[in-house]
Amino acid sequence: MLKLTNYGLYCPAGDFYIDASGKVARNIVTHAHSDHARPGHISYLTHTHSATLLRARMGKNICLQTLEYQQEINLNGVRVSLHPAGHIYGAAQVKIKHNGATWVVSGDYKLENDQLSTPFEPVKCQVFVSESTFALPVYKWLQQKEVYDQINLWWQQNKAEGITSLLFGYSLGKSQRIIKNIDHSIGKVYVHKTVGAMNDAIRHSGANLPATITLDESTRAQEVRGHLIIAPPSITAGRIMQDLHPVSIAMASGWAHTGKHMVRSNMDKGFVLSDHADWPGINRAIEESGANHVISMHGYTAELSQWLNETGLDSMELEQLKYRHTAL
Numbered sequence: 001m002l003k004l005t006n007y008g009l010y011c012p013a014g015d016f017y018i019d020a021s022g023k024v025a026r027n028i029v030t031h032a033h034s035d036h037a038r039p040g041h042i043s044y045l046t047h048t049h050s051a052t053l054l055r056a057r058m059g060k061n062i063c064l065q066t067l068e069y070q071q072e073i074n075l076n077g078v079r080v081s082l083h084p085a086g087h088i089y090g091a092a093q094v095k096i097k098h099n100g101a102t103w104v105v106s107g108d109y110k111l112e113n114d115q116l117s118t119p120f121e122p123v124k125c126q127v128f129v130s131e132s133t134f135a136l137p138v139y140k141w142l143q144q145k146e147v148y149d150q151i152n153l154w155w156q157q158n159k160a161e162g163i164t165s166l167l168f169g170y171s172l173g174k175s176q177r178i179i180k181n182i183d184h185s186i187g188k189v190y191v192h193k194t195v196g197a198m199n200d201a202i203r204h205s206g207a208n209l210p211a212t213i214t215l216d217e218s219t220r221a222q223e224v225r226g227h228l229i230i231a232p233p234s235i236t237a238g239r240i241m242q243d244l245h246p247v248s249i250a251m252a253s254g255w256a257h258t259g260k261h262m263v264r265s266n267m268d269k270g271f272v273l274s275d276h277a278d279w280p281g282i283n284r285a286i287e288e289s290g291a292n293h294v295i296s297m298h299g300y301t302a303e304l305s306q307w308l309n310e311t312g313l314d315s316m317e318l319e320q321l322k323y324r325h326t327a328l
Helices: 048-058 144-160 174-181 193-204 260-265 279-289 301-310 318-322
Strands: 003-005 008-011 016-018 026-028 043-047 064-067 072-075 078-084 092-098 101-105 127-132 164-168 189-191 228-231 247-252 269-271 293-299 314-317
Touching (some): 048 193, 127 279, 127 301, 174 228, 189 193, 293 318, 314 318
Parallel strands (some): 016 026, 026 043, 127 293, 164 228, 293 314
Antiparallel strands (some): 078 092
16 A cells, blocks of 8 residues: 655555655645655645644645545545544544555654644554654653643742743644643743744634744843743744843653753753653554554654564564565
């Protein structure tokens, strides 16, 4: 059904790619993160909620077709539909049906309901192509409410001491999830302009997101003191950032679970909040898919495939798809 090429996953029968790199004629995009949604393709197919996000990142004039969840289309005799992945707003799994076989490509996913994305739904299939970003037993997430309580407490304590709280999170996905779920009664929430642009795009798509204030050149450090700033991890400079002191810096990431990333990044706090499934979540998603064959991609692929083979499933890493000659 699918093969791995230099441009990524390709369906020869349907003549389309999924999350392709390079330039291809038709690319199905699972979600709007830049490592999955790349510019330069002739045409795109994605979920309706991702359309505004893709246009905000790649320009308004891209050739873009959208589908609702569970809506099925026929691409050269291959039936294709998109299903909720729960990763970020608009994220989708891709279901492909052809000649009696059903494959599902997960994209990135999480099983927790973040109150903003459409919650993950398992999709029955024979072959499940699953991400494996956190596919090690050590990765087990707290209930997300506990993490939001931790963020709120940190912010409250900082505000009481006249300290500005600077929280790093990806501009698309993590930032909006935090904005949706934290306690806005504590103070004002300021965002970097890249986060603000994604907030505007998500609101334009119909999502209900609490109000935030976008930082600009006229914003003075004194205005934000004691309040919360949400910015992408890549932002380390700029006049406002330099003038923030006293400031407490934290990051919201699944990688904070081990603490190593926080030490290297010189953070004061690390909040374990991931938009990817943890080890139990990955195993549950695979089990609920009913798949007999699992292809692991993006992360701890070898470890996940070894574990699944030991439990009786047929599993291999995505790279091995180039060399497999027998049908799945």
